[in-house]
Amino acid sequence: MYSVTDPARGVLVEEVANWTDVEVQAAIGRVAGAYQGWRARGVGERAAIVARAAELFAERVDDLAAIMTLEMGKRVNEGRGEIGIVVDIFRYYAEHGPALLADEPVEITGGRAVITKGPIGALLGIMPWNFPCYQVARFVAPNLVLGNTILLKHASICPRSARAIEEILHAAGVPDDVYVNTFASSRQIPAILADPRIAGVSLTGSEQAGMSVAAEAGKNLKKTVLELGGSDPLIILDTNDLDETVNATATARMRNCGQSCNAPKRMIVLADLYDEYVDRLTKRVTEYYVPGDPADPATTLPPLASNAAADEVAAQVAKAVEQGATLRAGGRRITPGAYLEATVLTAVTPGMDAYYEEIFGPVAIVFKAEDEDDAVRLANDTPFGLGASVWGTDPARNRRVADRIDAGMVYLNRAGGSQADLPFGGIKRSGLGRELGPAGIEEFMNKKSIRLG
Numbered sequence: 001m002y003s004v005t006d007p008a009r010g011v012l013v014e015e016v017a018n019w020t021d022v023e024v025q026a027a028i029g030r031v032a033g034a035y036q037g038w039r040a041r042g043v044g045e046r047a048a049i050v051a052r053a054a055e056l057f058a059e060r061v062d063d064l065a066a067i068m069t070l071e072m073g074k075r076v077n078e079g080r081g082e083i084g085i086v087v088d089i090f091r092y093y094a095e096h097g098p099a100l101l102a103d104e105p106v107e108i109t110g111g112r113a114v115i116t117k118g119p120i121g122a123l124l125g126i127m128p129w130n131f132p133c134y135q136v137a138r139f140v141a142p143n144l145v146l147g148n149t150i151l152l153k154h155a156s157i158c159p160r161s162a163r164a165i166e167e168i169l170h171a172a173g174v175p176d177d178v179y180v181n182t183f184a185s186s187r188q189i190p191a192i193l194a195d196p197r198i199a200g201v202s203l204t205g206s207e208q209a210g211m212s213v214a215a216e217a218g219k220n221l222k223k224t225v226l227e228l229g230g231s232d233p234l235i236i237l238d239t240n241d242l243d244e245t246v247n248a249t250a251t252a253r254m255r256n257c258g259q260s261c262n263a264p265k266r267m268i269v270l271a272d273l274y275d276e277y278v279d280r281l282t283k284r285v286t287e288y289y290v291p292g293d294p295a296d297p298a299t300t301l302p303p304l305a306s307n308a309a310a311d312e313v314a315a316q317v318a319k320a321v322e323q324g325a326t327l328r329a330g331g332r333r334i335t336p337g338a339y340l341e342a343t344v345l346t347a348v349t350p351g352m353d354a355y356y357e358e359i360f361g362p363v364a365i366v367f368k369a370e371d372e373d374d375a376v377r378l379a380n381d382t383p384f385g386l387g388a389s390v391w392g393t394d395p396a397r398n399r400r401v402a403d404r405i406d407a408g409m410v411y412l413n414r415a416g417g418s419q420a421d422l423p424f425g426g427i428k429r430s431g432l433g434r435e436l437g438p439a440g441i442e443e444f445m446n447k448k449s450i451r452l453g
């Protein structure tokens with residue numbers, strides 16, 4: 001069942017029945033059937049439709065932000081910001097897509113060749129609830145320009161976002177069968193992936209979901225992009241202004257109520273700053289992040305996406321404390337609604353679950369590093385490898401540390417934050433492949449070698 005439950009109040013607003021197997025099969029038939037016609041249109045025509053979609057997303061910013069606030073508790077201002085990135089992504093691929101898809105001549109031994117950049121077919125997208133519009137945009141915009149068609153399965157708590165996105169794309173001129181939203185259940189995913197009419201799958205979601213989709217896709221030899229979890233390190237080497245660093249790093253951690261795959265979840269602070277950083281972060285988190293209505297632009301701490309999500313994070317915090325971590329701030333569930341106090345933990349050590357797992361909520365863990373080498377060791381001591389950030393006053397030192405971090409993305413003196421033209425993705429258990437930027441249009445591309453002579 002898909003449903004909308006307002007996480008600020010715990011009130012059920014709408015239920016949407018899952019599609020039957022017959023409906024899902026028909027949807028696969030639609031996107032597969034539309035493929036040849038869509039790829040036959042020129043890239044310029046597809047790019048113009050994607051550019052129009054950007055404008056329609058911009059026009060509906062308030063409506064989309066309100067939907068996300070209701071469905072998953074996103075602060076309304078953050079929702080507007082998310083639509084800003086969505087607009088950028090659609091514009092980026094509309095503008096740069098044609099050049100990114102241009103033939104590439106290659107010099108080869110004994111002759112000449114060209115690599116053409118074409119689509120591969122109908123794709124399945126499985127998208128999560130944490131950024132209901134952005135996550136869809138970064139998969140859909142490049143693939144529409146490339147000429148692939150799309151069957152989209154959104155998170156079960158986001159049926160309204162799912163419908164609104166489909167409406168916008170169709171209104172922009174994407175043919176009805178080129179982009180089809182399905183209210184399929186997770187149980188139906190294996191059959192979709194086994195269907196020869198589906199050429200590949202992109203999933204953003206949990207490690208668990210990634211493993212099952214990758215297994216099914218592997219069995220069926222389907223190309224896969226996986227954007228999974230992260231426990232990103234944020235290393236503080238030194239600072240000229242500790243308050244500014246504390247505020248900026250707290251903002252980065254608490255953005256989207258801590259529910260971002262690439263949020264800095266482990267603050268690693270060099271020993272000489274550690275005590276002062278922990279004190280000031282604790283004060284900031286306690287005083288600034290006050291629970292409130294996510295529809296109110298003044299709110300600093302919205303609910304998590306659901307009661308289940310809030311309970312899970314609260315349980316992770318309680319387990320960490322039971323295993324010996326120190327609770328410096330927060331940790332308590334607040335009801336009614338899916339609220340959890342903004343939380344700071346220290347003394348988290350190897351052997352505790354919280355040392356290795358991802359905590360998807362407003363919880364910062366602070367570690368003390370003896371020196372630069374120790375900071376790098378701690379940063380890399382994780383099964384994940386999504387993003388990381390390095391904060392310090394010496395650019396050469398920041399860069400040296402960045403080069404030693406095992407992650408798909410490293411930011412200097414800033415934390416995370418997607419942008420349309422910068423590739424996004426991870427290594428290790430954070431996933432496979434890249435989205436956004438030039439790399440994002442290449443994942444489901446047939447780079448065909450044509451030998452000319």
Ligand SMILES: O=CCCCC(=O)O
Pocket residue numbers: 130131134259260261262416417418419
């Ligand atoms: O959950 C990952 C999405 C990241 C969005 C962003 O950083 O802008």
